[in-house]
Amino acid sequence: MKIELIINGETRSADADPWKRLLDFVREDLRLTGTKEGCGEGECGACTVLLDGEPVNSCLVAAGQCAHRRVTTVEGLARGELLHAVQRALVARGGAQCGICTPGIAVCAAHLVDEGLVSGDRARDRVRELLAGNICRCTGYQLIVDAVIEAAAEVSK
Amino acid sequence: MESRAVGASVARVDGVAKVTGRARYLDDLDAAGVWHGMTVRSQIAHGVLEGIDRDPSFDWSRVVVVTAEDIPGKNVITLIEDDQPALVPVGGEVRHVDEPIALVAAPTRALAYAARAAIRPRIRPLPNVFTIDDALSARVKLHGDDNVFKKFSIRKGHARDEEIEAALAGCAHVIDSVYRTSAQEQMYIEPQAMMASWIGDACHVTGSMQCPYYVHKAMKPLLDLHAEQAIITQTVTGGGFGGKEEYPSMIAAHCALLARKAHAPVKIVYDRDEDIAATTKRHPAVIHHRLGIDREGNLVVAAIDVVMDGGAYATLSAVVLSRGVLHAAGPYKCPMVKIVGRVVATNHPPHGAFRGFGAPQTTFAYERQIEKAAKRVGAPPLAYRRKHALREGDTTATGQTLTYSVGTDAVLDALEQVAGPKPAKTGTSASGAPVRRGRGVCFYFHGAGFTGSGEQRLAGRATVALTRDGRFEVRASSTDIGQGAITIFTQLAADALGVSPSLVEVVDPSTDRVPDSGPTVASRTCMVVGGLVEQASRALRGRISAWGREFGRANESIASLAHDVAADLGPLEETVQYQPPPGIAWDDETYTGSAYPVFGWAACLVDVTIDLDTYEVAVDRCVQAVDVGKAINPTIVRGQIDGGTLQALGWALLENVVYKDGKVANANMTNCIVPTFADAPELETIIVECPYPFGPHGAKGVGEIPMDGPAAAVANAVGDALGLDFDTIPITPEMIATRMRRS
Numbered sequence: 001m002k003i004e005l006i007i008n009g010e011t012r013s014a015d016a017d018p019w020k021r022l023l024d025f026v027r028e029d030l031r032l033t034g035t036k037e038g039c040g041e042g043e044c045g046a047c048t049v050l051l052d053g054e055p056v057n058s059c060l061v062a063a064g065q066c067a068h069r070r071v072t073t074v075e076g077l078a079r080g081e082l083l084h085a086v087q088r089a090l091v092a093r094g095g096a097q098c099g100i101c102t103p104g105i106a107v108c109a110a111h112l113v114d115e116g117l118v119s120g121d122r123a124r125d126r127v128r129e130l131l132a133g134n135i136c137r138c139t140g141y142q143l144i145v146d147a148v149i150e151a152a153a154e155v156s157k
Numbered sequence: 158m159e160s161r162a163v164g165a166s167v168a169r170v171d172g173v174a175k176v177t178g179r180a181r182y183l184d185d186l187d188a189a190g191v192w193h194g195m196t197v198r199s200q201i202a203h204g205v206l207e208g209i210d211r212d213p214s215f216d217w218s219r220v221v222v223v224t225a226e227d228i229p230g231k232n233v234i235t236l237i238e239d240d241q242p243a244l245v246p247v248g249g250e251v252r253h254v255d256e257p258i259a260l261v262a263a264p265t266r267a268l269a270y271a272a273r274a275a276i277r278p279r280i281r282p283l284p285n286v287f288t289i290d291d292a293l294s295a296r297v298k299l300h301g302d303d304n305v306f307k308k309f310s311i312r313k314g315h316a317r318d319e320e321i322e323a324a325l326a327g328c329a330h331v332i333d334s335v336y337r338t339s340a341q342e343q344m345y346i347e348p349q350a351m352m353a354s355w356i357g358d359a360c361h362v363t364g365s366m367q368c369p370y371y372v373h374k375a376m377k378p379l380l381d382l383h384a385e386q387a388i389i390t391q392t393v394t395g396g397g398f399g400g401k402e403e404y405p406s407m408i409a410a411h412c413a414l415l416a417r418k419a420h421a422p423v424k425i426v427y428d429r430d431e432d433i434a435a436t437t438k439r440h441p442a443v444i445h446h447r448l449g450i451d452r453e454g455n456l457v458v459a460a461i462d463v464v465m466d467g468g469a470y471a472t473l474s475a476v477v478l479s480r481g482v483l484h485a486a487g488p489y490k491c492p493m494v495k496i497v498g499r500v501v502a503t504n505h506p507p508h509g510a511f512r513g514f515g516a517p518q519t520t521f522a523y524e525r526q527i528e529k530a531a532k533r534v535g536a537p538p539l540a541y542r543r544k545h546a547l548r549e550g551d552t553t554a555t556g557q558t559l560t561y562s563v564g565t566d567a568v569l570d571a572l573e574q575v576a577g578p579k580p581a582k583t584g585t586s587a588s589g590a591p592v593r594r595g596r597g598v599c600f601y602f603h604g605a606g607f608t609g610s611g612e613q614r615l616a617g618r619a620t621v622a623l624t625r626d627g628r629f630e631v632r633a634s635s636t637d638i639g640q641g642a643i644t645i646f647t648q649l650a651a652d653a654l655g656v657s658p659s660l661v662e663v664v665d666p667s668t669d670r671v672p673d674s675g676p677t678v679a680s681r682t683c684m685v686v687g688g689l690v691e692q693a694s695r696a697l698r699g700r701i702s703a704w705g706r707e708f709g710r711a712n713e714s715i716a717s718l719a720h721d722v723a724a725d726l727g728p729l730e731e732t733v734q735y736q737p738p739p740g741i742a743w744d745d746e747t748y749t750g751s752a753y754p755v756f757g758w759a760a761c762l763v764d765v766t767i768d769l770d771t772y773e774v775a776v777d778r779c780v781q782a783v784d785v786g787k788a789i790n791p792t793i794v795r796g797q798i799d800g801g802t803l804q805a806l807g808w809a810l811l812e813n814v815v816y817k818d819g820k821v822a823n824a825n826m827t828n829c830i831v832p833t834f835a836d837a838p839e840l841e842t843i844i845v846e847c848p849y850p851f852g853p854h855g856a857k858g859v860g861e862i863p864m865d866g867p868a869a870a871v872a873n874a875v876g877d878a879l880g881l882d883f884d885t886i887p888i889t890p891e892m893i894a895t896r897m898r899r900s
Contacts, residue, residue: 034178
C-alpha cells in the first residue's frame with residue numbers, strides 16, 4: 001500500500017506493507033538512517049521520533065498508522081546547517097559519546113525544550129523523568145541533563 | 158610552543174555528525190545487493206552435534222547455508238587458546254546454549270529469518286556444568302582433568318601456606334568472608350553488526366568493533382588468507398565497553414563465510430535478544446577473602462582465593478583473571494599476601510571483556526573487607542583507608558615499588574572536601590514510607606595499560622603523516638567507540654605539531670591503512686597510543702622545522718611550511734613504536750614485579766536511601782574523585798568517569814544476567830535492565846591530576862577505573878543504613894527483603 005506522510009515538514013510517500021514498523025519505513029523506504037534501532041521492543045528509545053508532535057518509539061508503531069500524519073526524525077531538528085539548541089548543547093556539553101542513542105535523545109529532548117516542559121525549580125528532575133524512556137550506556141546521563149537544561153534556558157530566552 | 162588544545166574541552170570531532178544523525182553506523186551503510194545473514198544456534202548447553210536437519214518443504218534455492226564444512230581454513234576463532242570453533246562441526250561438541258551451528262543468508266531479512274527457522278540442529282545431550290562449585294568438583298570434565306582454564310598465584314613476603322595460616326591465627330582480628338558478583342551485560346545500544354564482501358581473493362570486513370587487528374588475526378587462519386587479503390575496517394561504533402573486543406571476530410567470520418558462498422556482500426546485525434543471549438559478559442566471580450589485622454588495625458596478612466566462571470571457551474578469561482588477581486589485595490600496605498586465582502570452564506556462553514576486566518570483582522571484595530576491618534577496630538571508614546593506603550615508596554602485592562604518580566592523598570582529600578555531613582539515619586519518603594539512610598565509601602586503584610610485559614610484546618605503533626595537500630593524518634588502529642579517541646588524538650597531534658586541530662585528521666581504522674597500535678582496551682588508548690601519536694607528531698615536526706631552517710624560513714609556523722614541504726619532499730610520515738618506561742620489570746613465572754607501568758587512583762562516596770516498604774535502594778549522592786594523571790580533554794574525561802560510575806552503580810543494584818539451564822533467561826532489555834535517567838543520581842565527578850611522567854602530558858588510564866569502586870561503596874552504604882553485611886551483588890529489593898525478614 002502507498003503510505004504518504006509528512007516527514008520533517010515534507011510530504012513523501014512510498015509503497016510498503018502497512019504493518020511495517022515506522023522505524024523500518026523511515027530507514028529503508030525514506031532512507032533516513034538517523035533513527036536507530038537499539039532493542040526493537042520499545043525499551044531503549046534509540047528509535048524515538050515525534051508523531052504529530054509527540055515522542056513515540058518508532059519500533060512499536062506501524063507505518064500504516066502514520067498515513068497523512070506528521071513525523072519528525074533527528075534529520076528534521078536542524079534548520080539547514082543551524083542546529084537545534086539541544087543539538088548544539090549536546091555537542092558543547094559532551095552529551096554524546098558513542099552517539100547511537102543520541103538521535104532518539106535529541107528528538108525527545110528537543111520536544112521537551114520546545115514545549116517548555118523542563119523549566120522551573122524541578123527542571124533537572126523533570127528532564128530525568130521525561131527522558132527515562134531513552135537509555136544511554138555511555139554518559140551516566142549527567143552531561144545530557146546539563147545539555148538539555150542549557151538548551152531549555154537558551155530557547156526560553 | 159605552549160599547549161593550546163591539550164587540557165581544553167574542545168568539542169568532539171564526531172559530535173555534530175552524531176547529533177544530526179549523519180554518523181553512519183554499520184546498519185546505516187548502503188551496500189548494493191547486500192544479503193542478510195543469520196545464525197542457527199544450539200538450544201542445549203552441552204552435547205554432541207549429530208546432524209543439522211533442513212526442512213524439506215522450504216525452498217532452499219533462494220538462500221545460502223553455511224556449515225563448518227564450508228570453512229576453507231582452520232575452524233577456530235583465533236584469540237589466546239585456539240579452542241573455540243566458528244561453527245560446531247557435525248560430530249563435534251556443543252558447549253553452550255546459543256552456540257553457532259550453521260549460518261544462513263538471503264536477499265531479505267524476512268527470508269533469512271524463515272530459513273533460520275527451517276534448520277534444526279540435532280544434538281545428543283551430555284551432562285552439564287553450570288556452577289563454579291560443579292566445575293571445581295570436576296565430576297563432569299569440560300577442560301583437562303580439573304576444568305581450570307588458568308590458575309595464577311601471587312605471593313608477597315615469600316610465605317609458605319603454613320606461615321600464612323599461622324600469621325592469620327596470630328592476628329587480633331581475622332575478617333573472613335565470601336563475596337559473589339554476577340554476570341553483567343555490556344548493553345552497548347548498537348547491537349553487534351558486521352558486513353563482509355569479497356573482491357577477488359581479498360575479504361573486506363567492516364563493522365562495529367574495538368580491535369580491527371584482532372579480527373584480522375582471526376580471519377587469516379579461518380579463511381586461509383595472507384595478511385594483505387584480509388582488510389578489516391571499523392565503522393562508527395555504538396558503544397563497546399569490552400563487548401566488542403573479542404566477539405566481533407566471530408561475527409566477522411560468519412559474514413565472511415556467508416559472503417564467500419553467496420557471492421554477495423553479507424551483513425549480520427544481531428537482534429537485541431540474540432546479542433544478550435549469545436555474546437560475552439562480565440565473569441561471575443566468587444572470592445574468599447581472609448584479612449588478618451592487628452589490634453591497631455594494621456594489615457598483617459591477606460589470603461585471597463578468586464574463582465571466575467569462564468564459560469564454555471577460554472576466550473580472554475586468562476587475562477581477565479590476571480587483572481583480577483593483580484588488583485585483589487587493593488592499594489593497601491600489607492606485608493604478607495597470598496592470592497590464588499582460577500578461572501573455570503562451565504557450559505555458560507563464554508564470559509569475556511567488560512570494562513574493568515576482572516578488577517571490579519576483586520575490588521568489590523577487598524573494599525568490603527577494608528570496611529569490615531575499619532568497623533572491627535572502631536575507625537572511621539575514610540580515615541582507616543587513608544592510614545593504611547599505599548604511598549610512594551610502598552610496594553604492592555606483586556612487590557612493585559611505587560615511585561611516582563600515587564594519587565592516594567589527592568583523591569582522598571578531594572573526596573573529604575566535598576563529603577559534607579552524613580544524612581539522617583531515619584526518615585520518611587515523599588510517599589510516606591519509612592526510610593533508612595546510609596553512607597559508604599571506598600578507595601581503589603587501577604593499573605593502566607597491558608599487564609606486565611604485555612605492552613612490550615604488543616609493540617604498538619602509530620604513524621603521523623604530512624599529506625600531499627599540506628595537512629596531517631594520524632594513523633592508528635585505536636578505535637573511537639564513544640570514548641573520544643579521535644578527539645584526543647587530534648588534540649595531542651595538533652599541539653605536538655604546533656598546528657590547529659583543524660589541520661589534523663584521524664583516519665578511519667582500517668588494517669590496510671593504519672599500523673597495529675594494539676587493541677582498544679585496558680585504558681591504554683590515550684596513555685599508550687596517545688603517547689605514540691604525540692612522539693610521532695614531534696618527530697614529524699622536527700623534519701618540517703629542519704626543512705624550514707635549511708631554506709631560511711626558520712621563523713615560519715609549521716602550518717605555513719607544511720604545504721611547501723609536501724610540494725618539495727612529497728608526503729612524509731613518522732612511525733613510533735612503544736618503548737617501556739625505564740625500571741619496568743615483570744616476571745611472568747613468579748608473577749612478581751611491575752604489574753603496570755602506573756596506576757590510577759580513586760575514592761568514591763555514596764549516600765543511599767532505602768524504602769522500608771519496598772526495599773528499593775535510591776542512590777542519593779555519588780561522588781567520585783579519580784586521578785587520571787592529566788585530563789587531555791576534561792569534558793571527555795568527565796564523560797568517561799560518569800559513564801563508568803553509572804555502570805558500576807547498575808551492577809551493584811539492578812543489573813543481573815539470569816541463567817536458567819545455561820541459557821540467558823532475561824535476554825531482552827525489559828528484564829535485563831540497566832539504569833535509566835530516572836535511576837541515576839546527579840554524579841559528582843572530581844578530576845584529580847597526579848601526572849604520569851611517561852604519559853602524554855602526564856595522562857594515564859581513565860576508561861576502566863570508575864567501574865571498579867562504586868559497587869563496594871554502595872554495599873558499604875546499604876550496610877551502614879541497615880546494619881547488615883551485603884556481600885553479594887546485585888543488592889536487589891528481594892535480597893534486602895529476605896535479609897531483613899531473617900534478621
